[in-house]
Every structure is written in C-alpha cells, then in structure tokens.
Amino acid sequence: MIIAANLKTNLTRVQTLEYVNKLEAFLTANNSSQEVLVFPATSSLNTHAGKVIVGAQNAYPTTNGAFTGETGVEQLNEFGIKTILIGHSERRHVLGETQQFIAQKFDFYKQLGFKIVYCVGEPLEIRKSGEANMMEYINAQYVGIDVHYENLIIAYEPVWAIGTGLTPTLEDIESLHAKLKEKSTAPLLYGGSVKLSNIEEVLALKSVDGVLVGGASLIVEDFSQMTAIAQNLQK
Ligand code: 13P
Numbered sequence: 582m583i584i585a586a587n588l589k590t591n592l593t594r595v596q597t598l599e600y601v602n603k604l605e606a607f608l609t610a611n612n613s614s615q616e617v618l619v620f621p622a623t624s625s626l627n628t629h630a631g632k633v634i635v636g637a638q639n640a641y642p643t644t645n646g647a648f649t650g651e652t653g654v655e656q657l658n659e660f661g662i663k664t665i666l667i668g669h670s671e672r673r674h675v676l677g678e679t680q681q682f683i684a685q686k687f688d689f690y691k692q693l694g695f696k697i698v699y700c701v702g703e704p705l706e707i708r709k710s711g712e713a714n715m716m717e718y719i720n721a722q723y724v725g726i727d728v729h730y731e732n733l734i735i736a737y738e739p740v741w742a743i744g745t746g747l748t749p750t751l752e753d754i755e756s757l758h759a760k761l762k763e764k765s766t767a768p769l770l771y772g773g774s775v776k777l778s779n780i781e782e783v784l785a786l787k788s789v790d791g792v793l794v795g796g797a798s799l800i801v802e803d804f805s806q807m808t809a810i811a812q813n814l815q816k
Pocket residue numbers: 587669738742743744745746772773774775793794795796797
C-alpha cells in the first residue's frame with residue numbers, strides 16, 4: 582500500500598532530516614514492503630536514498646526563471662526529487678490555485694515523468710448540497726488531468742475532514758472511492774484526519790490503496806507505526 586506523509590509547513594530542515602532517517606531505519610528494520618512517501622516543506626527538501634521516497638509539496642511549472650518565491654525543476658533536481666503533490670486543497674482554497682493552473686502544472690510534471698499525487702475533494706457545503714452536486718464538483722477537478730498517466734496516484738481528501746478530526750463514515754469513503762475508481766484505475770489514497778486509531782479500518786476498505794496523512798504524520802514514531810499497520814494488513 583501507499584502510505585504518505587504531508588508535513589505541510591512543519592518541521593525545520595534539521596528536524597526533517599532526522600524524521601526521514603528515523604523512518605528509513607524503521608522501514609529497514611521491519612523489512613517493510615510498503616510504498617512510503619514523505620512530502621517535507623520546500624526548504625527542508627534533501628537528497629535521500631533508500632525506501633522512503635521524498636517528494637515536493639509544490640513547485641512551479643518551470644525549469645527556472647523569474648517566478649519570485651517559487652521553486653522549479655532545477656531546484657528539485659538538485660535533491661533528486663521526482664515526486665510531487667498537485668491539487669492539494671490548501672493550494673486550491675488557501676493559495677487560490679485554479680483548475681486550469683493545476684492542470685498546467687500536472688501536464689508539466691507529467692512530461693518530466695514525475696510521480697504525481699493528485700488531490701481531489703469537496704468542501705462541506707458542497708457535500709451538504711447533495712450527491713449530484715458533489716460529484717459534479719469532484720468531476721471538475723479531473724478536467725485537464727490525464728487519468729491514464731502511468732505515474733499517477735490520486736488522493737481523495739474531503740476538505741472538511743482535513744485537520745478537523747472529522748472523517749466520512751467508512752461506507753461513505755468506500756462508495757465515493759468506488760465512483761472515483763470508475764474514473765481512473767490509478768492507486769487511490771484517502772486523506773483527512775487519518776490517525777493511528779483509524780488507519781487500520783480505512784486501509785482495510787476494498788477501494789482504498791493507501792492514505793495521505795497530515796497532522797498525525799508529524800510524529801515520526803506514529804507515522805512509522807502506520808506503515809507497520811499497513812504491512813500487517815497484507816492487503
Ligand atoms: P490531516 O491528516 O491533518 O487531516 O491532513 C490531511 C491532509 O491534508 C494530507 O494532505
């Protein structure tokens with residue numbers, strides 16, 4: 582399974598180095614066969630060789646150039662980064678990225694062969710507005726996205742479940758994932774308030790291929806334990 586940590590704007594470079602090294606040691610000691618991804622803050626990126634795959638939370642669709650405050654492929658290449666998170670709800674709703682820009686970014690990093698974790702998910706008012714509206718909203722997040730891209734992983738993260746402690750019911754996750762599986766056969770992760778106490782039941786769902794964890798991944802011992810739970814499930 583795919584167990585991913587989105588560290589967001591947390592942990593310094595030194596703390597991230599320690600985090601990745603501890604996680605790597607845990608995976609090795611446990612002979613883990615899980616696909617484990619870690620997305621540190623951009624200034625905490627570093628080269629890493631081993632089982633842990635380090636990815637970028639964001640980058641601009643450029644090699645380099647005049648894009649103040651942004652990161653390009655040249656900077657990612659320095660650390661051998663070949664994995665990127667695109668379309669996260671915080672980029673959409675806090676940083677104002679449009680679907681058009683997100684699709685442009687997707688296409689750019691696809692051309693370079695990056696592994697892309699592409700996020701979709703609906704805000705609470707959309708979910709409350711009914712099933713048809715909700716699917717229309719989520720469908721719009723697939724516009725311009727090559728769902729057949731071989732290095733694609735999709736993450737379904739309901740916005741209202743991110744950082745809130747709230748999660749959809751297991752039945753809701755399963756039925757929504759089943760619908761998303763009809764749109765793309767790419768591995769499908771669930772994200773939104775995944776923690777040690779609920780990861781097992783989420784991972785056990787038929788249409789869940791892994792998880793994308795935010796807050797609960799910040800403690801490396803907890804995140805390591807999550808990879809062990811995935812390993813034990815032998816799904
Ligand atoms: P939380 O696990 O903190 O809810 O965050 C989920 C998330 O946004 C992962 O990308």
